[in-house]
Amino acid sequence: MPATLPADKRLxxxxxxxxxxxxxxxxxxAVLHKAQELFGFLDTxxxxxxxxxxxxxxxxxxxxxxxxxxxxLKPRGEHSCVVxxxxxCFVKGAQKLVDAVGDLGGITAGQTTPDGKVSLLVAxxxxxxxxxxAVVLDGTTVGTITPDQxxxxxxxxxHGS
Amino acid sequence: xxxxTLTIDGKPVSARAGESVLxxxxxxxxxxxxxxxxxxxxxxxxxxxxxxxxEGRGRLQAACVTAAAEGMVVRTQTDTLREYRKMILExxxxxxxxxxAVCVAxxxxxxxxxAADLGMDHVxxxxxxxxxxxxxxxxxxxVDHNRCILCTRCVxxxxxxxxxxxxxxxxxxxxxxxxxxxxxxxxxxxTCTSCGKCVQSCPTGALFRQGSTVxxxxxxxxxxxxxxxxxxxxxxxx
Amino acid sequence: xxHDELLRIADAERAKAKPNEIRCCTSSxxxxxxxxxxxxxxxxxxxxxxxxxTLTAVGVGCPGLCSAGPVxxxxxxxxxxxxxxxxxAKGIVAxxxxxxxxxxxxxxxxxxxxxxxxxxxxxxGQIDPERIESYIAVGGYEGLYQALQKRPDEIVTxxxxxxxxxxGGAGYPTGLKWATVExxxxxxxxxxxxGDEGDPGAFMDRSVMEDAPHQVLEGMxxxxxxxxxxxGFIYVRAExxxxxxxxxxxxxxxxxxxxxxxxxxxxPFEFKVEIRIGAGAFVCGEETAxxxxxxxxxxxxxxxxxxxxxxxxxxxxxxxxxxxxxxxIPAISRNGAAWFAAIGTDRSKGTKIFSLTGKVKNAxxxxxxxxxxxxxxxxxxxxxxADGKAVKAVQTGGPSGGxxxxxxxxxxxxxxxxxxxxxxxxxxxxxxxxxxxxxxEVARFFMxxxADESCGKCVPCRVGTVQLHGLLTKLVERKAxxxxxxxxxxxxxxxxxxxxxxxxxxxxxxVLSTIRYFAAEYEALLQPEEFARPPRASVIPLSVV
Numbered sequence: 001m002p003a004t005l006p007a008d009k010r011l012x013x014x015x016x017x018x019x020x021x022x023x024x025x026x027x028x029x030a031v032l033h034k035a036q037e038l039f040g041f042l043d044t045x046x047x048x049x050x051x052x053x054x055x056x057x058x059x060x061x062x063x064x065x066x067x068x069x070x071x072x073l074k075p076r077g078e079h080s081c082v083v084x085x086x087x088x089c090f091v092k093g094a095q096k097l098v099d100a101v102g103d104l105g106g107i108t109a110g111q112t113t114p115d116g117k118v119s120l121l122v123a124x125x126x127x128x129x130x131x132x133x134a135v136v137l138d139g140t141t142v143g144t145i146t147p148d149q150x151x152x153x154x155x156x157x158x159h160g161s
Numbered sequence: 162x163x164x165x166t167l168t169i170d171g172k173p174v175s176a177r178a179g180e181s182v183l184x185x186x187x188x189x190x191x192x193x194x195x196x197x198x199x200x201x202x203x204x205x206x207x208x209x210x211x212x213x214x215x216e217g218r219g220r221l222q223a224a225c226v227t228a229a230a231e232g233m234v235v236r237t238q239t240d241t242l243r244e245y246r247k248m249i250l251e252x253x254x255x256x257x258x259x260x261x262a263v264c265v266a267x268x269x270x271x272x273x274x275x276a277a278d279l280g281m282d283h284v285x286x287x288x289x290x291x292x293x294x295x296x297x298x299x300x301x302x303x304v305d306h307n308r309c310i311l312c313t314r315c316v317x318x319x320x321x322x323x324x325x326x327x328x329x330x331x332x333x334x335x336x337x338x339x340x341x342x343x344x345x346x347x348x349x350x351x352t353c354t355s356c357g358k359c360v361q362s363c364p365t366g367a368l369f370r371q372g373s374t375v376x377x378x379x380x381x382x383x384x385x386x387x388x389x390x391x392x393x394x395x396x397x398x399x
Numbered sequence: 400x401x402h403d404e405l406l407r408i409a410d411a412e413r414a415k416a417k418p419n420e421i422r423c424c425t426s427s428x429x430x431x432x433x434x435x436x437x438x439x440x441x442x443x444x445x446x447x448x449x450x451x452x453t454l455t456a457v458g459v460g461c462p463g464l465c466s467a468g469p470v471x472x473x474x475x476x477x478x479x480x481x482x483x484x485x486x487x488a489k490g491i492v493a494x495x496x497x498x499x500x501x502x503x504x505x506x507x508x509x510x511x512x513x514x515x516x517x518x519x520x521x522x523x524g525q526i527d528p529e530r531i532e533s534y535i536a537v538g539g540y541e542g543l544y545q546a547l548q549k550r551p552d553e554i555v556t557x558x559x560x561x562x563x564x565x566x567g568g569a570g571y572p573t574g575l576k577w578a579t580v581e582x583x584x585x586x587x588x589x590x591x592x593x594g595d596e597g598d599p600g601a602f603m604d605r606s607v608m609e610d611a612p613h614q615v616l617e618g619m620x621x622x623x624x625x626x627x628x629x630x631g632f633i634y635v636r637a638e639x640x641x642x643x644x645x646x647x648x649x650x651x652x653x654x655x656x657x658x659x660x661x662x663x664x665x666x667p668f669e670f671k672v673e674i675r676i677g678a679g680a681f682v683c684g685e686e687t688a689x690x691x692x693x694x695x696x697x698x699x700x701x702x703x704x705x706x707x708x709x710x711x712x713x714x715x716x717x718x719x720x721x722x723x724x725x726x727x728i729p730a731i732s733r734n735g736a737a738w739f740a741a742i743g744t745d746r747s748k749g750t751k752i753f754s755l756t757g758k759v760k761n762a763x764x765x766x767x768x769x770x771x772x773x774x775x776x777x778x779x780x781x782x783x784x785a786d787g788k789a790v791k792a793v794q795t796g797g798p799s800g801g802x803x804x805x806x807x808x809x810x811x812x813x814x815x816x817x818x819x820x821x822x823x824x825x826x827x828x829x830x831x832x833x834x835x836x837x838x839x840e841v842a843r844f845f846m847x848x849x850a851d852e853s854c855g856k857c858v859p860c861r862v863g864t865v866q867l868h869g870l871l872t873k874l875v876e877r878k879a880x881x882x883x884x885x886x887x888x889x890x891x892x893x894x895x896x897x898x899x900x901x902x903x904x905x906x907x908x909x910v911l912s913t914i915r916y917f918a919a920e921y922e923a924l925l926q927p928e929e930f931a932r933p934p935r936a937s938v939i940p941l942s943v944v
Contacts, residue, residue, distance in 0.1 A: 057342075059328060059342050062340055062342070063330055069334070101285060
């Protein structure tokens with residue numbers, strides 16, 4: 001049976017966003033963006049909530065949420081390191097960046113370190129090709145970065161605070 | 162009703178305007194292989210087995226979604242088409258884990274039949290051997306994802322005929338898989354009506370009745386088309 | 400809003416302008432290099448030096464030379480500085496009144512700038528993308544006004560006569576597409592702007608949306624009037640937050656000014672625009688997948704026909720054009736079809752923006768007339784490779800395109816010529832490669848991309864791309880035999896000929912084009928036949944066969 005969500009401030013914000021879209025089923029992707037922004041990831045109870053609010057079959061909500069790469073059904077790390085793997089970044093050695101962070105945290109692309117500190121993700125071109133290779137560290141784009149510079153930044157997360 | 166005349170494999174064929182080449186061919190006794198088409202539900206044009214050559218069109222056309230038109234010249238059996246169909250089947254066999262010898266649908270499987278018809282006797286590509294689960298949580302039915310070819314007949318049947326939309330596809334690319342509700346065990350689905358129409362629609366042994374053993378699962382796919390027709394006409398004609 | 404008011408806004412904005420401007424690029428590329436701080440310091444320095452009466456520091460769109468970012472320009476003297484730091488801001492302001500600066504100067508007359516011909520990016524680097532007045536002051540929305548003085552079918556005729564072809568990749572004649580939607584019976588129709596620029600290595604559309612959001616809106620409004628639509632959607636990929644922010648601001652400003660909404664320029668024409676944000680799916684650049692995504696569904700394509708022009712969004716006639724295509728429209732409306740048709744080649748009219756990246760010296764955005772040779776773009780504008788090595792190949796068209804060898808660099812850039820040599824115009828990515836780039840690895844990179852981005856609906860694309868990636872991996876790892884290479888080519892043909900949509904149909908292009916031009920690199924990786932032949936197992940019980 002559908003799980004229920006505890007009454008939560010974030011849920012109220014989500015409901016307001018859904019109402020703003022007039023509960024239209026075609027707003028599903030926008031609503032999922034909002035839910036992920038609020039909850040960090042798309043947990044099953046949240047998806048059930050969205051399905052009921054938009055009057056959509058649950059399997060359609062789940063199918064859509066899992067289709068798009070930017071939606072995550074699992075919690076992400078405290079910090080995120082997104083390495084661009086677009087063509088320009090690829091020819092400028094982006095794989096070395098992925099490997100460097102991966103080796104540092106003992107993870108591969110798409111994974112989160114066991115301590116939950118860092119998620120390593122790859123993106124399909126950020127459109128920052130003029131400054132390749134590019135990474136996005138906690139939402140801030142950094143261009144022409146070397147593996148050493150990148151691991152230094154990631155180490156600040158794991159050792160600092 | 163407007164009627165058009167076209168040529169399929171050199172044979173003059175008449176069809177109702179708007180009818181698909183696949184249907185027109187079938188009525189004229191010309192069989193074009195397909196796995197995702199199912200009478201009574203919408204087309205997906207996803208399996209690509211029914212691709213045919215239409216004179217004057219650069220690309221191969223999926224017969225299931227190509228409307229028959231006046232004067233159209235269609236070829237369904239060229240060397241290229243036969244080779245492509247065989248390759249597509251090989252890709253399917255390499256993608257899942259299809260072992261006929263232990264399958265409930267052995268002898269009553271459309272994938273197997275297509276392979277036999279097209280003379281596909283080996284697979285040129287490495288088997289991907291994915292790890293896929295078998296879900297036996299439903300009281301009457303079961304789904305073996307190893308045998309699923311993602312034709313989405315069950316998804317369309319559940320949505321369009323039963324109206325439950327329990328099934329859908331999750332993930333993408335080669336990680337696409339069939340899901341019930343929120344990707345939960347079928348038996349725990351809140352929307353499934355246990356009508357069993359999806360089981361009848363499945364071309365392989367992916368969806369089957371519990372308790373069926375090897376080669377026991379026969380399916381009555383025509384019934385689904387009849388059901389749709391009967392609903393539209395508001396009576397059973399057969 | 401009427402025409403007089405538009406002119407008043409333009410006059411007021413021009414009157415307000417100070418004699419001198421110091422302009423700092425605030426687009427994504429320069430932002431990532433710290434341009435926000437640079438602008439802040441520039442503004443502070445202007446104020447600190449008491450220059451507020453004669454000089455303003457403003458944020459502008461991308462001047463194009465992203466590899467030199469953050470870029471700062473002084474106007475009207477045409478000074479240009481690159482890789483500017485916040486600390487250098489003070490010096491740059493001082494330099495305007497004869498002081499010294501240690502900021503690195505960029506020659507504004509170098510071929511990279513001089514050889515461009517800017518139609519779509521005409522105002523980039525000159526106006527503030529965040530203010531509608533700034534756009535109106537350079538003639539913005541004049542094209543919409545002029546269009547509204549004509550009948551819709553006259554505009555369609557103009558666009559047809561201009562020879563404009565879709566800038567999203569395939570090059571379908573824009574006028575023909577508009578005519579189809581226009582001729583559909585009246586009723587609800589839609590206009591969609593495809594801003595899902597997914598090709599890795601391409602960022603032209605991002606820059607147009609960031610630098611000239613109003614130009615995109617104006618183009619869409621003209622299109623909507625021409626085809627009889629009253630609702631528009633801009634589908635932008637979520638990876639472009641700044642583009643989304645600026646488009647949203649532009650929609651709000653245009654609506655407030657009465658340039659969107661009801662009774663535009665006091666005519667019965669009504670047009671509203673909404674933004675739809677993607678969620679990371681390359682396939683959504685395909686128009687039927689994009690429509691599915693706008694409707695909140697999985698972004699899987701459906702067979703065409705029916706084309707969206709006949710039955711698109713919610714089964715209504717829908718005009719879908721790419722960002723650059725819409726952004727070209729205002730100039731055509733203002734200057735006329737003949738003006739546009741005089742630019743470019745016989746069959747490819749106008750200009751095209753390319754994002755020049757990879758091993759090139761001057762990486763960034765260039766807009767050149769169609770028919771310019773690849774060599775001119777790469778060697779003259781791009782300045783060759785950064786370290787002076789020989790150019791080995793140029794990749795155009797992203798995962799749907801091909802690698803063009805250096806020997807064919809004299810090919811003129813137009814839809815047909817690029818097609819003939821096994822690549823495509825694509826959306827405009829142009830990635831320069833040198834002899835350290837191994838073509839089979841490049842091919843494998845693109846195949847991995849396609850396998851990952853395949854929606855999974857049709858069999859050849861879903862499984863074929865995975866098998867192709869496997870074969871390319873085997874090859875790169877020196878485990879493949881000639882037999883594998885043959886299988887690779889056969890499978891490429893299958894995927895190309897039988898896939899449902901453009902993603903699958905074009906996925907083999909990078910492989911086929913590199914085999915065509917760099918066969919020796921593939922041959923060199925092959926192992927003798929006696930090494931591992933693929934296993935052949937029977938899957939059909941003998942009784943059935």
